[in-house]
Amino acid sequence: MEETRAVLEKLIKENSLDFEELLTLITGLDDGVRFRLRAAAGGLRDKIYGRRVFMRGLIEFSNYCRNDCFYCGIRRGNDVVRRYRMTSREILERCGTGYEMGFRSFVLQSGEDLWWNEERAAALVRAVRVRFPDCAITLSMGEKSRAYYQKLYDAGADRYLLRHETADPRHYGMLHPEGMTLENRVRCLMDLRDIGFQVGAGFMVGSPFQTAENLARDLMFLKNLRPHMVGIGPFIPHSRTPFGKMSAGSLEKSADMVAITRLLLPEALLPATTALGTLEARGREAALDAGANVVMPNLSPQENRKDYSLYDNKISTGEEAAESRERLEKRLKAIGYQPEYVRGDHVSYKQRAYSI
Numbered sequence: 001m002e003e004t005r006a007v008l009e010k011l012i013k014e015n016s017l018d019f020e021e022l023l024t025l026i027t028g029l030d031d032g033v034r035f036r037l038r039a040a041a042g043g044l045r046d047k048i049y050g051r052r053v054f055m056r057g058l059i060e061f062s063n064y065c066r067n068d069c070f071y072c073g074i075r076r077g078n079d080v081v082r083r084y085r086m087t088s089r090e091i092l093e094r095c096g097t098g099y100e101m102g103f104r105s106f107v108l109q110s111g112e113d114l115w116w117n118e119e120r121a122a123a124l125v126r127a128v129r130v131r132f133p134d135c136a137i138t139l140s141m142g143e144k145s146r147a148y149y150q151k152l153y154d155a156g157a158d159r160y161l162l163r164h165e166t167a168d169p170r171h172y173g174m175l176h177p178e179g180m181t182l183e184n185r186v187r188c189l190m191d192l193r194d195i196g197f198q199v200g201a202g203f204m205v206g207s208p209f210q211t212a213e214n215l216a217r218d219l220m221f222l223k224n225l226r227p228h229m230v231g232i233g234p235f236i237p238h239s240r241t242p243f244g245k246m247s248a249g250s251l252e253k254s255a256d257m258v259a260i261t262r263l264l265l266p267e268a269l270l271p272a273t274t275a276l277g278t279l280e281a282r283g284r285e286a287a288l289d290a291g292a293n294v295v296m297p298n299l300s301p302q303e304n305r306k307d308y309s310l311y312d313n314k315i316s317t318g319e320e321a322a323e324s325r326e327r328l329e330k331r332l333k334a335i336g337y338q339p340e341y342v343r344g345d346h347v348s349y350k351q352r353a354y355s356i
């Protein structure tokens, strides 16, 4: 208890802890320590980004996937899910709708869909870049070759999200089938960063077999990698996966991880994730109060939303939907945040010239 408080104070002061200290903090959290942790993380976010919350329109443009991750509802082995793939034209249309709503930051996410080869994906990015020159383009399409990532960057993409999922290779092996490795995931993150992307890593909280040591290792990994963005959300089971009967991660622990991440990486862009909002109505607010500063309302076409089913009961309506952004805005303002429809770059970002 005393020890936990001491390491927390050290984290707040130095924005750094070693593995053992992180472990002490994670395993020793009680309500009192938690309150101090979240308040310090929220305060640090306020100091760096203010009470602004960056809004991003999320377009889930294909649920085809060549991978078979044990936790994910759109894994290849799920033959019940209806597969869809939006056309470039449909994707541009959704960006157009988002632009009219005010969004200046789009996140294009998909399964690892091989139809989207580098030529097609680069052409899509170029089209979005030309039509929306004042918007940030974030991609999240999984593991690709360095050459593929380079093409996407050259076409005008700014950011790339690729959660590392777990920084322990053994745990990674328990969540993924043979052939998928943490090593390649990290290779991708390094390539993305070298190329010049603002890079997002991240992990699930409460994923099957996860230990406190795993979480401490995830946090050490983030501290060393220093990504621009970190996506953290609870694991939620999907009935049509091998983990369908496992229990979900907790909101409290997820928000704690967001808070520790804010303290380790003061300048990071941290989303209040959809998974948190799915778990509990107040999940998003809890993440913001723990130091998050990004919200990504769903801008996918209505008819596809239920099919981008990463986990059971994934929310895509109500305040999660871009169409109801006014309701979401009200809720954010009610707890003292200012929703902002801007590119929302990392503070270190320097405007680049797009060579298109």
Ligand code: SAH
Pocket: 071, 072, 073, 109, 110, 111, 112, 140, 141, 142, 143, 161, 162, 163, 165, 203, 204, 233, 234, 235, 236, 237, 238, 275, 310, 311
């Ligand atoms: N194919 C892309 C996008 C994957 S889906 C990629 O590989 O990056 C985006 C994220 O959803 C994943 O990185 C994973 O962390 C999360 N996710 C998948 N299944 C989940 C589940 N059952 N519960 C919670 N989060 C899940």
